[in-house]
Amino acid sequence: MPDAAFQPASASEATCIRVDLSGRPYDIVIGPDLLDEIGRRIAALRPGARVAIVTDRTVARHHLPRVEAALAAAGIDFTAIVVEPGEKSKSYAGLAQVAEGLIAARIERRDLVLALGGGVVGDLAGFAAAVVRRGVDIVQAPTTLLSQVDSSVGGKTGINSPQGKNLIGAFHQPVLVVADTAALDTLPARELRAGYAEVAKYGLLGDAALFDWLEANGRDVISGGPARGAAVAASCAAKAAIVARDEKETGDRALLNLGHTFGHALEAGAGFSDRLLHGEAVAIGMSLAFAFSARMGLCAGQDAVRATRHLASLGLPTRISDVPGDLPDTDGLMRLISQDKKVSRGALTFILVRAIGAAFIARDVDPDAVRRFLDEQRSV
Numbered sequence: 001m002p003d004a005a006f007q008p009a010s011a012s013e014a015t016c017i018r019v020d021l022s023g024r025p026y027d028i029v030i031g032p033d034l035l036d037e038i039g040r041r042i043a044a045l046r047p048g049a050r051v052a053i054v055t056d057r058t059v060a061r062h063h064l065p066r067v068e069a070a071l072a073a074a075g076i077d078f079t080a081i082v083v084e085p086g087e088k089s090k091s092y093a094g095l096a097q098v099a100e101g102l103i104a105a106r107i108e109r110r111d112l113v114l115a116l117g118g119g120v121v122g123d124l125a126g127f128a129a130a131v132v133r134r135g136v137d138i139v140q141a142p143t144t145l146l147s148q149v150d151s152s153v154g155g156k157t158g159i160n161s162p163q164g165k166n167l168i169g170a171f172h173q174p175v176l177v178v179a180d181t182a183a184l185d186t187l188p189a190r191e192l193r194a195g196y197a198e199v200a201k202y203g204l205l206g207d208a209a210l211f212d213w214l215e216a217n218g219r220d221v222i223s224g225g226p227a228r229g230a231a232v233a234a235s236c237a238a239k240a241a242i243v244a245r246d247e248k249e250t251g252d253r254a255l256l257n258l259g260h261t262f263g264h265a266l267e268a269g270a271g272f273s274d275r276l277l278h279g280e281a282v283a284i285g286m287s288l289a290f291a292f293s294a295r296m297g298l299c300a301g302q303d304a305v306r307a308t309r310h311l312a313s314l315g316l317p318t319r320i321s322d323v324p325g326d327l328p329d330t331d332g333l334m335r336l337i338s339q340d341k342k343v344s345r346g347a348l349t350f351i352l353v354r355a356i357g358a359a360f361i362a363r364d365v366d367p368d369a370v371r372r373f374l375d376e377q378r379s380v
């Protein structure tokens, strides 16, 4: 029997989704112009707390003044730490800047860090908050499509190592997520497309009806039509449900890694540069995961074609050769893949698929099969 059709939520009002972690539940509030009232929400959540806003220079230019005004209007004492935009800030140097900034500002354990920005700021500020004074609570205010649908929720925080993506980090759940969907109006088109890859991921990994809906409405999600708010809410609901049942990825949270084993290796191979954004790497990685699944006889070739066609139709890269510039050779990519956090006793784990909306965790995947597949895919 086909899945029931996906029913989008209304886009005009704020939606609240609860992440039901036992003992530490938190809300994701989604809607337009929520940054203008973020001070009120924070004052209600933690009366008397000081706030350290962590943001990047681009987000500061677009959105910091109104966040500062909202905090001031709520009588909150705040400071701001501004990092350089881009993946390079998810580094030891970026961590030192934020951690030392928090300490210099005398942010105490009962104060709050406020991550205002995309996934880079969220992951970096989240990790600094996890370790400074052994833990300060954090509010996530995501300003990219990617961070609103994925990175602000679930508590994965961290920085990159030259040897691989997100290899230094901690689980540190936020106490509140405020996703102002109107903040996406200043986001460049390339970033919107990259964020869309993580939206499509939820359909591809576990919700065929959502994927059907995205095939009809994906363009509207990217261009900022009414489908956008619905897609953010659907994505957060999907992620909240998985995180609530498997906070620390001991089981099926790993499904959220669909496309990431290949994708992270490509990002590291491209030097964490703007040659390849995270969402773009995930789009290529998901296409590869579908093609590899088809190659192994696990899913129908038509499903792999359909998944790739949808991503490509929205302007996302789907092939290794879509990455501009040089990449490591296949052995180099295999070395990066072997550092993936899902590796267990040296054996590779991939998220593979049986169909659109039916991903599964494949353990002990044959590295020779992966190497042969990658070798062949490089010339496609």
Ligand SMILES: NC(=O)c1ccc[n+]([C@@H]2O[C@H](COP(=O)([O-])OP(=O)(O)OC[C@H]3O[C@@H](n4cnc5c(N)ncnc54)[C@H](O)[C@@H]3O)[C@@H](O)[C@H]2O)c1
Residues within 6 Å of the ligand: 056, 057, 058, 059, 062, 085, 086, 087, 090, 117, 118, 119, 120, 121, 123, 143, 144, 145, 146, 147, 150, 151, 152, 153, 154, 155, 156, 157, 166, 183, 184, 185, 186, 187, 188, 191, 194, 195, 278, 279
């Ligand atoms: N923790 C998780 O669960 C998780 C999930 C997915 C991705 N991630 C991580 O997130 C990162 C990618 O996040 P991202 O795609 O948001 O990138 P990003 O944080 O680098 O933001 C993308 C760019 O958009 C700019 N920007 C942000 N908001 C803007 C706005 N409203 N208007 C104009 N410009 C704006 C930023 O300055 C930056 O240049 C990667 O490091 C990835 O590993 C983490």
Ligand SMILES: O=C(O)C(=O)C[C@@H](O)[C@H](O)[C@H](O)COP(=O)(O)O
Residues within 6 Å of the ligand: 150, 154, 156, 165, 166, 198, 249, 253, 254, 256, 257, 260, 341
């Ligand atoms: O939240 C998760 O779990 C995810 O896997 C979400 C991913 O989109 C995200 O990129 C995450 O940071 C990857 O996790 P990692 O453990 O492979 O670093």
Ligand SMILES: [Zn+2]
Residues within 6 Å of the ligand: 150, 198, 260, 278, 282
């Ligand atoms: Zn991701």
